Amino acid sequence: MASERQIHVGTVPVGGGAPVAVQTMTKTETANLGETMAQIRRVAEAGADIVRCAVPREQDVEALKTIVRESPIPVIADIHFNHTLALKAIDAGAHCVRLNPGNIGGTDKVAEVIARAKEHGTPLRIGVNSGSLPKHLRDLEFSDPVEALVTAAVEFVELMERLEFTNFKVSMKSTSVPNTIASNRLLAQRIPYPLHLGVTEAGTKWSGSLKSAVGLGTLLADGIGDTIRISLSTFHAEEEVKVAWEILKALKLRERGPVLIACPTCGRLQFDMDSVVAEIERRLEAYADPIEVSVLGCAVNGIGEARHADFGITGAKDMGMIYSKGEPLKKVPTAQLVDELFAEIDRWYAAGKTVVRDEHQAAEAAQWLASEEDATQMTPERLAALEDAANEAAGGGDAVLIDEQASPTSGRRFTRA
Numbered sequence: 001m002a003s004e005r006q007i008h009v010g011t012v013p014v015g016g017g018a019p020v021a022v023q024t025m026t027k028t029e030t031a032n033l034g035e036t037m038a039q040i041r042r043v044a045e046a047g048a049d050i051v052r053c054a055v056p057r058e059q060d061v062e063a064l065k066t067i068v069r070e071s072p073i074p075v076i077a078d079i080h081f082n083h084t085l086a087l088k089a090i091d092a093g094a095h096c097v098r099l100n101p102g103n104i105g106g107t108d109k110v111a112e113v114i115a116r117a118k119e120h121g122t123p124l125r126i127g128v129n130s131g132s133l134p135k136h137l138r139d140l141e142f143s144d145p146v147e148a149l150v151t152a153a154v155e156f157v158e159l160m161e162r163l164e165f166t167n168f169k170v171s172m173k174s175t176s177v178p179n180t181i182a183s184n185r186l187l188a189q190r191i192p193y194p195l196h197l198g199v200t201e202a203g204t205k206w207s208g209s210l211k212s213a214v215g216l217g218t219l220l221a222d223g224i225g226d227t228i229r230i231s232l233s234t235f236h237a238e239e240e241v242k243v244a245w246e247i248l249k250a251l252k253l254r255e256r257g258p259v260l261i262a263c264p265t266c267g268r269l270q271f272d273m274d275s276v277v278a279e280i281e282r283r284l285e286a287y288a289d290p291i292e293v294s295v296l297g298c299a300v301n302g303i304g305e306a307r308h309a310d311f312g313i314t315g316a317k318d319m320g321m322i323y324s325k326g327e328p329l330k331k332v333p334t335a336q337l338v339d340e341l342f343a344e345i346d347r348w349y350a351a352g353k354t355v356v357r358d359e360h361q362a363a364e365a366a367q368w369l370a371s372e373e374d375a376t377q378m379t380p381e382r383l384a385a386l387e388d389a390a391n392e393a394a395g396g397g398d399a400v401l402i403d404e405q406a407s408p409t410s411g412r413r414f415t416r417a
């Protein structure tokens with residue numbers, strides 16, 4: 001359920017079915033042009049579609065003129081409540097201005113900003129924060145915080161419509177993940193305008209990423225949300241961009257660069273996988289295509305779990321195997337696994353994105369895999385297959401549990417019933 005309406009922030013379409021746009025915000029003093037531009041270039045490199053800069057002072061709005069001219073991506077001026085700065089930011093050429101109509105000092109001042117935005121064709125992001133709701137909604141905020149947020153947002157939307165302005169997107173920010181989900185679900189049903197999603201003040205890189213993945217991921221999976229920002233307590237804004245991309249890639253909403261699949265490891269691990277995965281992740285950053293690369297810690301399941309991967313490795317004590325789309329390519333000493341993996345990827349590129357297979361090496365690898373694979377291990381996949389077979393033999397219907405006592409991994413419970 002993408003928003004019906006679409007706006008353009010500079011060249012970036014937002015809403016109306018456009019790809020979900022990734023935003024972040026610079027953490028520098030905006031007036032510090034050198035540092036601000038350096039951070040903007042870093043976030044653009046990391047994949048930000050749009051960047052927002054705080055404009056709380058006159059010197060920031062001065063700097064904004066240069067920033068919008070030199071930035072490789074569209075720039076949103078973050079104003080919040082000073083209507084004079086909002087006017088100046090529009091004059092400075094900001095590609096969008098963020099303000100909270102409830103804090104701008106009355107309808108006349110909002111109308112003045114809208115008139116200037118119309119004149120310049122500048123879109124606005126109008127926002128509601130759980131911490132700064134209009135006074136008449138304070139009681140409702142206590143009894144029903146979600147309805148209070150949505151009511152405030154709808155009132156601002158109606159104000160925009162009365163002023164005959166529709167070139168805007170809407171955000172509702174709450175520090176509560178359940179309230180973020182519930183309020184955006186409600187708002188998406190009530191208005192046709194694009195929605196900006198974020199969990200405000202989400203926290204550190206670890207907890208903030210998780211909260212954002214749960215909150216934004218839930219909404220995006222429902223088709224709600226047209227642009228996202230991950231708010232993390234770090235000076236490195238590019239980290240926010242990377243997290244945003246991981247969420248979009250996980251939901252298959254957008255593609256950017258390779259996808260790394262790695263097993264969680266367990267007691268069967270046969271080689272130093274942590275450092276291998278870290279090295280592969282680092283080297284994959286040089287590639288732009290969404291190739292899937294899988295790393296399995298042992299050959300217990302063969303390579304079946306990673307049969308969709310474009311390339312993968314599975315290791316044992318001294319030797320490992322490189323494979324592509326579930327088919328062995330070659331076996332190599334563990335110490336050379338990573339180099340050989342990238343040699344295969346580069347060979348694939350050189351051959352016009354076609355796998356180049358040496359049949360002799362592939363047969364050798366397949367033989368090695370067969371000797372390493374442990375057909376006695378009762379993995380979840382094999383248990384499921386046994387269950388299916390037992391169910392089939394019993395004539396289908398309700399799932400039949402296998403006899404766990406007969407399982408070589410007694411003590412483990414697994415059922416798909």
Ligand code: SF4
Nearest residue numbers: 263265266269297298
């Ligand atoms: S691939 Fe091997 S090491 Fe990795 S989690 Fe599965 S069984 Fe464990």
